[in-house]
Each structure stands twice: as structure tokens, then as C-alpha cells.
Amino acid sequence: DAAAVALGIDLGTSGVRAAVLDGAGNVLAVTGTRFAGLGAADAPSVWWRALAHTLDALQARLSLGDVRSVTLDGTSGTLVAIDAAGAAIGPASMYHARAADDAVPARIAAIAPPGSAARGVGSPLARAVELARRPGVRAILHQADWIAGRLRGRFDATDANNALKTGGDPDTLAWPDWVAEAGLAPALLPAIHLPGAALGPVGAEGLAAGLPPGAVVHAGTTDGCASFLATGADRAGDAVTALGSTLVVKLLSDVRIDAPPYGIYSHRIGGRYLVGGASNSGGAVLLGLFGVDRLAALTAGLRPDMPTGLDYYPLLRAGERFPVSDPAFQPRLEPRPADDGVFFQGVLEGMAMIEATGYARLEQLGATALRSVRTVGGGAANAGWTALRQARIGVPFLPSRSEDACVGAAFLGLYGGAAARLPDQAA
Ligand code: ADP
Structure with missing residues (x-):
């Protein structure tokens, strides 16, 4: 049997799904765990427990010992505030929520460029500014960033797709000055990586969850982008x-x-x-x-x-x-x-x-x-x-090829960000 080399994890609004692929991109297994029964869907600890269950269920079916890449997608616009140890402070700010204070989106509207995804009444950047006011906050992360951080034991990275709605520039991979002007201090923001780029090896929690020492966590993407990649469109x-x-x-x-x-x-x-x-x-x-x-x-x-x-x-x-x-x-x-x-x-x-x-x-x-x-x-x-x-x-x-976002995430890691950058074949 072909070995499972790429693990993709989809963090959704109602549960976690995970897929493992072999080196040729074939899907070897897909399984999932719903948040219902574990606790509230906006509790980051519930996402982690659902992931732990899911990895246990996968390991009951096949070995994860050869997994080399681990790549996550998460709900676009769901945010987490963390403390110095990486623990979540309070519930997540969910993708469909709105800033409590109208002044924040108004300030963003006044300074963000006209085309920015960080604008609007539902602006995730506005919610990030509000999350940053919680006592003890050291970083603001997206859903996928936080779970990837726990797997690595480091909470310093995001990807250009998730970062788009909090103002990250997808071309320069930088946080523009107007994000700080909006009220989000640069020190609270993770570095922006290209989706699929290798970030670093799994850490103690990732190993404890059953991932092998050779596995590398890759920068992830949003649920929508992962679903697109899952289809094979490239x-x-x-x-x-x-x-x-x-x-x-x-x-x-x-x-x-x-x-x-x-x-x-x-x-x-x-x-x-x-x-x-x-x-x-x-x-x-x-x-x-x-x-x-x-x-x-x-x-x-x-x-x-x-x-x-x-x-x-x-x-x-x-x-x-x-x-x-x-x-x-x-x-x-x-x-x-x-x-x-x-x-x-x-x-x-x-x-x-x-x-x-x-x-x-x-x-x-x-x-x-x-x-x-x-x-x-x-x-x-x-x-x-x-x-x-x-x-x-x-x-x-x-x-x-697949409708499962977790398959798209696994694909992103397998090709290290070259997914959807494969050379155009003749029509
Ligand atoms: P979502 O996840 O957005 O709720 P689904 O992908 O599960 O949606 O698709 C559900 C939709 O599929 C329904 O709104 C329904 O109208 C549509 N649907 C189901 N069967 C048919 C059919 N035979 N022809 C056209 N649409 C259909």
C-alpha cells in the first residue's frame, strides 16, 4: 500500500475533517468529528479536541508514521486572541459576528484602500481590533493559524489567504501601516506566508497527537480556497x-x-x-x-x-x-x-x-x-x-476530484504551495 504522506485538516463551522493523501495525491482516508457533543463551536479548545479525536480515528485506520506535510484550512474570518503561552483568551470571534463598536469599522473605512477585504460592517479587522483589547493578549490569529500553532508549538505565522480579511497584503506579504492605524499593533500580528509554504516541524503537542517527528506544518488557507483546490482545478x-x-x-x-x-x-x-x-x-x-x-x-x-x-x-x-x-x-x-x-x-x-x-x-x-x-x-x-x-x-x-476542503488543504502541503501553479498543459 502507498504510504500516507500529506495530511490536510479542515476546520469548519460545525466540525473538523481530515484527509491523508499518498505521494501521487490519491486520497487514502477521510474522516471527521463534529463539535456538537464536545462543546461550543466558538470555543478554540473544542476545535483542538475535535482534531485530536479525528487524528485518533485516522490512526485507527492507517499509519501516520510517514506523514511529511500537515496543512490546515479554517473558516475565513474566525479569529482567536492568545496569551504569551499561546492559550486562547476567551471565545473565538466568529466569521459572521460584527464589531460591537461602530467606530472601528468606520475608522477602517476611512483609511483602508478602496478594494480592501478588511472594509465593511462585517470587517474581521474591526473584530481583531476589539479582540486585541482583551487583557493579556499577545497575538491575534485566524482559526487555522491557532491550530497550526498548537501543532508546531509556535504561534508566529499566518497565510496570505486568511490574512486578507484582516488587512494583510497578498502581494507583499506584509501588514500595511493602515492596519496599525486602525488600532492593531504590529507586535500582535503573525508573519504572513504564502499558502502551502513550509513553516516548521511539529512540536510536542503535535507529536502527542500522533504526528511523526519528520512532519512539517505548512502555511494554510481559507475554507473557500481549500474547497476550490480539492476539485483539482489548477x-x-x-x-x-x-x-x-x-x-x-x-x-x-x-x-x-x-x-x-x-x-x-x-x-x-x-x-x-x-x-x-x-x-x-x-x-x-x-x-x-x-x-x-x-x-x-x-x-x-x-x-x-x-x-x-x-x-x-x-x-x-x-x-x-x-x-x-x-x-x-x-x-x-x-x-x-x-x-x-x-x-x-x-x-x-x-x-x-x-x-x-x-x-x-x-x-x-x-x-x-x-x-x-x-x-x-x-x-x-x-x-x-x-x-x-x-x-x-x-x-x-x-x-x-473531491468536494472535501481537507483534501484541498492536503494538496497544498503536498505541492508546497505549487498547487494551482502547475505548468499549464496544452488545452
Ligand atoms: P449548502 O451546503 O450550500 O447548503 P448543498 O451543496 O448541500 O448546499 O446543496 C443543497 C442544495 O442542492 C439545495 O438548496 C437544493 O435546492 C439543491 N438540490 C438538491 N437536489 C437538486 C436537484 N435535483 N436539482 C437542483 N438542485 C438540487
Whole structure:
């Protein structure tokens, strides 16, 4: 049997998942532990216990003795304050929380550059400034940084993807002066590394958790970037559409794009950028219009070869973020045919139009031209919808290697940051 050489760990909002790969990138095992039952999801100690359980479960199945790289992804925007010994001070500041004090995001808005992901009412930088006021704080870390720190026994590192939302510059790998001006002292900030870069060997806690002495912890990434890498997308122009509750498109681009009105930021992956946006349309709209029980039967009746000619923009309520940014944008679901099968197909055609317009918008803003699409999420299994989308979008649709973010994280460590920087193969 091939040895397990790369371990990837996904720290999510509801649990931990871990994957081990062999040297060729094949997935040997994936397992996970939910936070529920262990304690509160915002307690950093619960993340650590869930990870310890997960590593025990992996070791019950195969040896971790040959693991060389350990790489983590975490929830983008979830933050931890730590003391001089690396212990978490109080609960984490969760990704969906808002700064308690409006003055902090207001100050950031006044000094951060227009394209910065650290701006806005939900600014993680604003929450970091507030966390830094807790007594005894010596550093502010992201979720993945803290667990990686415990595995290493050092809490001095983050990665360019996680650091983006607290103001880290993905090109210079530095904290700009305006981050200190916003109220976050440079002494509290970890060094920024490229995602996948080797940081250093596992320490006492990592060894106690079952990792071998030769294992090296690598700089991690966010959950979204790890999910993208898990699919196997790795060339400029490769894209992933997520058809979950919302419709999200992500494209690997040679060009950086920052368009906050569309929620578009550039995550650095290898020598490239991951750009994308999220529409309010998607699976939640399907559930709202048709109900979960009818989706399978309606899907069986799709006729992708017979377009309905309906020109819908499917939303449950007014407001869209991407590919148009307009809080007052109106749904368009008229006229409604008598036949629900035709209505369903019209709604999916409308979503295919939104997806195609989304990719066109990224290209208009300067991104690398689309060359392939992989699909993940609940809608990916709908063959009729896939046919409608493929006809509309017009580039090859490719299978996803995995939908597990932990597999993407493991990949990042295996290739030491060269994931998504592999030389372009001929088309
Ligand atoms: P999330 O993790 O974002 O909640 P999932 O990836 O689990 O979403 O996908 C759930 C979505 O998949 C639901 O919103 C549902 O509308 C959609 N879905 C399920 N079955 C089908 C189908 N046959 N055709 C289209 N969409 C489907």
C-alpha cells in the first residue's frame, strides 16, 4: 500500500475533517468529528479536541508514521486572541459576528484602500481590533493559524489567504501601516506566508497527537480556497461553480481583481489569484419555489434540448450581490406557465444565465478567460441542469476530484504551495 504522506485538516463551522493523501495525491482516508457533543463551536479548545479525536480515528485506520506535510484550512474570518503561552483568551470571534463598536469599522473605512477585504460592517479587522483589547493578549490569529500553532508549538505565522480579511497584503506579504492605524499593533500580528509554504516541524503537542517527528506544518488557507483546490482545478481559466444554497463562481486568474461592490476579492494561490462572486440565486430559491420533495421528479422531466424561452431571474426576494450589485434588484419569474415542469426548467435556465453572466463579469473586470468549469454542491448531480449550463457557458465541464476542503488543504502541503501553479498543459 502507498504510504500516507500529506495530511490536510479542515476546520469548519460545525466540525473538523481530515484527509491523508499518498505521494501521487490519491486520497487514502477521510474522516471527521463534529463539535456538537464536545462543546461550543466558538470555543478554540473544542476545535483542538475535535482534531485530536479525528487524528485518533485516522490512526485507527492507517499509519501516520510517514506523514511529511500537515496543512490546515479554517473558516475565513474566525479569529482567536492568545496569551504569551499561546492559550486562547476567551471565545473565538466568529466569521459572521460584527464589531460591537461602530467606530472601528468606520475608522477602517476611512483609511483602508478602496478594494480592501478588511472594509465593511462585517470587517474581521474591526473584530481583531476589539479582540486585541482583551487583557493579556499577545497575538491575534485566524482559526487555522491557532491550530497550526498548537501543532508546531509556535504561534508566529499566518497565510496570505486568511490574512486578507484582516488587512494583510497578498502581494507583499506584509501588514500595511493602515492596519496599525486602525488600532492593531504590529507586535500582535503573525508573519504572513504564502499558502502551502513550509513553516516548521511539529512540536510536542503535535507529536502527542500522533504526528511523526519528520512532519512539517505548512502555511494554510481559507475554507473557500481549500474547497476550490480539492476539485483539482489548477490552471488559469479553470473555474468551479458551487450550486449549494447560493450560486457561487470562482475562477483561477493571472490577474488580480478587487471589486468590493460585487464581493469580489483576490485570494493568492500559487502564482495566481482566485477571484469570484456569490449570487443570491441558487438552491435555496429552488427549495422555496418547489420544495425538496419535488426536485427529483421535476429533474427527471427536464428537456435541455427544448429551451423554454422564458427569461427569468430567480430570486426569493429583492436584492442581488453578483453579477449585479443592487439591493433593490427585483426577481423575474413571470409569466408562469401552467406546467410546473416547464416552470422548473425556466428557473434553471435563468440560473444558468446568471452563472454565465457571472463568468462574463469576471472576464470584463480583467480576469483570465474561462476555459473549464467544475461543479460542486447539491445541484451538481442534476444532469439536465448541467446540460443547460454547458450549452449556455460553452467551455468543457470537468469532473471534480473531491468536494472535501481537507483534501484541498492536503494538496497544498503536498505541492508546497505549487498547487494551482502547475505548468499549464496544452488545452
Ligand atoms: P449548502 O451546503 O450550500 O447548503 P448543498 O451543496 O448541500 O448546499 O446543496 C443543497 C442544495 O442542492 C439545495 O438548496 C437544493 O435546492 C439543491 N438540490 C438538491 N437536489 C437538486 C436537484 N435535483 N436539482 C437542483 N438542485 C438540487
